[in-house]
Amino acid sequence: MNGHELAALLAAALPLLEASRDELRDLDAAIGDGDLGITVADGAAAILRDLPAGDESVLPAKVLQVAAAAFSAANPSTLSALVAGGLLAAAKGLGESAEVDRAGAIGILSAAIERIKQRGKSVPGDKTILDAMAPSLEALTHGPDDSTESLSLMVTAARTGVESTTGLVSRRGRAAWVGDRSIGHPDGGGTAYLRLLEAFQRAWSGTVALP
Amino acid sequence: MRKLINRPGDFVDEFVDGILKAHPDELRSVSADHRALVRVDAPGDRVGIVTGGGSGHLPLFLGYVGRGLLSGVAIGGVFSSPSPQQILAATRASDSGRGVLYLFGNYGGDVLNFELAGELAELDDILTRTVLLADDVLSAPPEKAESRRGVGGLVLAYKCAGAAAERGDDLKEVTRVAEAAAAACRSVGVGLSPSILPAAGKATFELPDGQMEIGIGIHGEPGSHRGPLETADQIADRMVAAVLADIALVAGDRVAVLVNGMGATPPEELYVLYRRVYDILAAEGIVVHRSYVGEYATSLEMAGASLTMMKLDDELAELIDAPASSPFFRQ
Numbered sequence: 001m002n003g004h005e006l007a008a009l010l011a012a013a014l015p016l017l018e019a020s021r022d023e024l025r026d027l028d029a030a031i032g033d034g035d036l037g038i039t040v041a042d043g044a045a046a047i048l049r050d051l052p053a054g055d056e057s058v059l060p061a062k063v064l065q066v067a068a069a070a071f072s073a074a075n076p077s078t079l080s081a082l083v084a085g086g087l088l089a090a091a092k093g094l095g096e097s098a099e100v101d102r103a104g105a106i107g108i109l110s111a112a113i114e115r116i117k118q119r120g121k122s123v124p125g126d127k128t129i130l131d132a133m134a135p136s137l138e139a140l141t142h143g144p145d146d147s148t149e150s151l152s153l154m155v156t157a158a159r160t161g162v163e164s165t166t167g168l169v170s171r172r173g174r175a176a177w178v179g180d181r182s183i184g185h186p187d188g189g190g191t192a193y194l195r196l197l198e199a200f201q202r203a204w205s206g207t208v209a210l211p
Numbered sequence: 212m213r214k215l216i217n218r219p220g221d222f223v224d225e226f227v228d229g230i231l232k233a234h235p236d237e238l239r240s241v242s243a244d245h246r247a248l249v250r251v252d253a254p255g256d257r258v259g260i261v262t263g264g265g266s267g268h269l270p271l272f273l274g275y276v277g278r279g280l281l282s283g284v285a286i287g288g289v290f291s292s293p294s295p296q297q298i299l300a301a302t303r304a305s306d307s308g309r310g311v312l313y314l315f316g317n318y319g320g321d322v323l324n325f326e327l328a329g330e331l332a333e334l335d336d337i338l339t340r341t342v343l344l345a346d347d348v349l350s351a352p353p354e355k356a357e358s359r360r361g362v363g364g365l366v367l368a369y370k371c372a373g374a375a376a377e378r379g380d381d382l383k384e385v386t387r388v389a390e391a392a393a394a395a396c397r398s399v400g401v402g403l404s405p406s407i408l409p410a411a412g413k414a415t416f417e418l419p420d421g422q423m424e425i426g427i428g429i430h431g432e433p434g435s436h437r438g439p440l441e442t443a444d445q446i447a448d449r450m451v452a453a454v455l456a457d458i459a460l461v462a463g464d465r466v467a468v469l470v471n472g473m474g475a476t477p478p479e480e481l482y483v484l485y486r487r488v489y490d491i492l493a494a495e496g497i498v499v500h501r502s503y504v505g506e507y508a509t510s511l512e513m514a515g516a517s518l519t520m521m522k523l524d525d526e527l528a529e530l531i532d533a534p535a536s537s538p539f540f541r542q
Binding site for chain 2: 065068069072073076078081082084085088119120121
């Protein structure tokens with residue numbers, strides 16, 4: 001996948017996140033401050049606005065940089081800063097590569113996870129977005145070469161990861177303030193990541209040609 | 212709650228608006244939301260220095276944007292971090308091409324947002340460096356000194372780094388000076404009554420009448436000792452002891468001393484504290500090279516004070532003596 005195709009994949013997938021606005025708001029309102037729906041939906045819309053035009057030749061790293069800047073500007077929050085930082089770390093890892101292959105995708109996801117761990121001072125099990133990201137990376141790393149099948153395994157792994165957070169106590173962010181009351185609600189950030197993967201899956205199977 | 216405010220949600224926008232209207236010859240806004248300000252002649256031909264943090268601490272942070280001090284500031288909501296975009300706006304307007312130093316206090320949200328702002332600035336080919344203040348000695352033990360909060364030491368670090376930038380030092384040198392200044396500062400605070408957040412209308416912490424809290428943070432973070440209110444001399448003794456337990460000072464050493472009011476404590480009381488601090492130091496043969504007594508880093512209407520000491524070498528002494536001026540600071 002070249003930069004242009006990556007931008008096209010985002011352009012196809014991100015509009016689907018608008019449908020998750022209310023779900024994410026409600027999840028976050030239960031244990032946080034309720035702005036997650038805005039962060040994700042407005043952030044996705046901002047990325048769509050700023051993506052390079054279809055006929056422009058662009059490096060994949062540049063697409064991620066544009067996405068990072070747009071997402072963090074749309075609605076500043078801890079999650080948007082962490083996600084944007086993750087995207088920039090991933091862009092750095094890609095460097096001047098013109099193509100993202102399977103190894104490239106693994107590189108993007110691991111770089112993002114490492115940066116979020118380090119900057120958010122959290123690990124899987126803290127009831128954060130990492131609880132969905134880390135299992136999906138596992139699935140991608142050990143998955144088959146076929147992209148469609150890999151994506152499907154990633155979605156399943158992320159979903160299992162998010163479901164596992166329902167029984168956990170939040171240890172990071174505003175949700176940590178409510179302590180045990182966070183038990184019984186799945187993590188909002190993890191759910192947002194799951195919805196993003198599902199959107200990629202739909203875009204991949206429908207509107208975007210395989211590289 | 213007895214405050215001179217309008218809608219609590221407009222508090223920050225309105226005081227910033229007032230400051231811009233009062234000091235148009237010294238400050239200008241560089242973002243549509245007026246949460247990024249720079250000195251009126253920024254970027255000039257200097258290395259930029261940008262700070263930022265939550266509102267509610269005036270003169271921190273924006274009060275130190277000025278000549279011989281900082282280039283720009285990003286202004287967060289009350290006790291909350293500015294956004295990466297606000298920091299980025301201040302960064303762009305502060306960069307002359309010679310780079311920008313981020314100099315701010317060690318708080319999780321600020322660190323996160325300044326890190327991201329620095330990365331976004333890098334995409335614009337703006338070189339940034341970061342120096343954190345972590346001078347509050349009672350917020351973590353010496354073995355965890357890097358996790359301490361930044362408080363009054365910021366003011367003295369701004370003064371030294373700003374003087375270095377003003378004399379034309381490059382980014383590497385300004386960063387080195389800021390690091391040296393940050394490493395030379397130690398602070399300790401005492402709280403006598405809490406601050407009240409405009410939006411919440413409630414006290415940030417509970418402190419029964421007649422009690423004091425030693426080691427309190429500028430957002431009301433708990434300290435290391437709570438007990439009956441003592442005399443000014445006893446409190447000064449505790450504060451000096453806490454600082455001296457953390458930084459070695461011997462007879463002949465020179466220091467800058469900052470006795471800072473938290474917002475509701477009158478200057479008379481600050482001078483009562485300062486008098487004792489000076490006498491203890493003099494008895495030890497430690498020379499007060501320069502003193503600052505007044506409100507420099509507040510916490511809304513919290514009553515209490517903080518003591519900051521900075522150990523000076525020849526370079527820091529020269530920089531702390533350099534002229535400076537902003538709407539809140541003249542020397």
